[in-house]
Amino acid sequence: MSSGSEDLEHLISRFLDREITARERSTLDETIRSDPQAARLFAQTVELDRRVGAALRAARERAAAPPVEPAGAAGLHPPEPGLRPRRGPQRAVAPASVALQRHPARLPIRWLTPGLACVWHSRPRLCDRRLPMRWLTLGLAASLAGLFLLVPPQRGGPGGRSPGNSEGVRAASLFAPPVLGDAYLPDSAAAAAPQVRLEETERDWLVIPSPQPGEFLVVEVNRTQIRRVGIQQDF
């Protein structure tokens, strides 16, 4: 774009923004009078600016929320010291912000197990002491998780130890394969060693389906020996 037309655009813009000086105004008037193209650019820009401005202001009026009463606009005002936030009917709150107004303890409680739901339904006794429900929930969840991890269920293979299993009976958590014992199947010459590639795994065991239906291959990572195992239960 030529510098002349860019200067003209600047003059027109300053005119529209009421930043134009008297000398600039006379220059602009002279240019418009002498150049029809400049006059057309001026008219286009003025009309466009007027319409866009009107559209913006009209859109703002439509989008403007109704006036917020101080007592009803939670979230727009700081909480008064010593007072709990009000939970009365809210005005002028955007739909997405309504979720912020919900009681924080209600949402997760209903998703928990029935055992915890009983705790929730017995909350009048607990609420008498004003216990924070979310902390109680977290504590119960942590206790349950600890039970699973620290007190693993005892499992043993059928028939006691296997003579070929020098490792003996070993308790396993829910996240490790069960004690196999006699579940080991005799090695079959026809069984082909699976092509398993491990890269930087910290697992001790891998369980992968065997080509034979109902059989799984339990691969101990730190050893090269592979045995085929028939597992009768789903773990």
Add this chain to the structure above:
Amino acid sequence: MQDAPADVDALPVLVAEAQRGNRRAADRLVREHGGWVRSVVFGVVGRWDLVDDIVQQVWTQVWSRLPTLKDPQRLRSWLCSVARNAAIDAGQARQRRAPVALEPLADSLADESGRSPLRTALDGELQSTLLRAVEALPVHYREPFVLRHLEDWSYQQIGEMLGLPVETVETRLVRARRLLREMLKDAIEP
């Protein structure tokens, strides 16, 4: 500048009261500055349907950070900074920034019947056409343009709020109008 407190000397008192948790002072701050805060947010995101939620976040941040404001005279620029940052974060999260469309907006505005944008405008959809053009502006052009039209601020006031020299504000307004003219040249007839 619109929405400015009539008594500048009262501003430190107002801010100090709001910092102490005075509800009336906080209400007054929201009333006096809520309008232009919305305009600043709209200038960044370009969509009115996003403004309300972002403004809620802005005021939440304002109340939590207000004690850190040491100079009450800088309240407006501080508020503008909080509002812009919140709007930018929201905009980045949505990734709604549209590239500059130097070719006519006609191709994107033609409706299913294949009418031209001029025809669409004549059918009473001019406002939505214009608003979409504003939304399509790059954010650094849209901000001063929106503030100029919605708040009637001068170049200096816009520059102070956005941290820009006056010449830069003027240049960005010129380029915003140029882009709008390119996008809407078939929609607007003088």
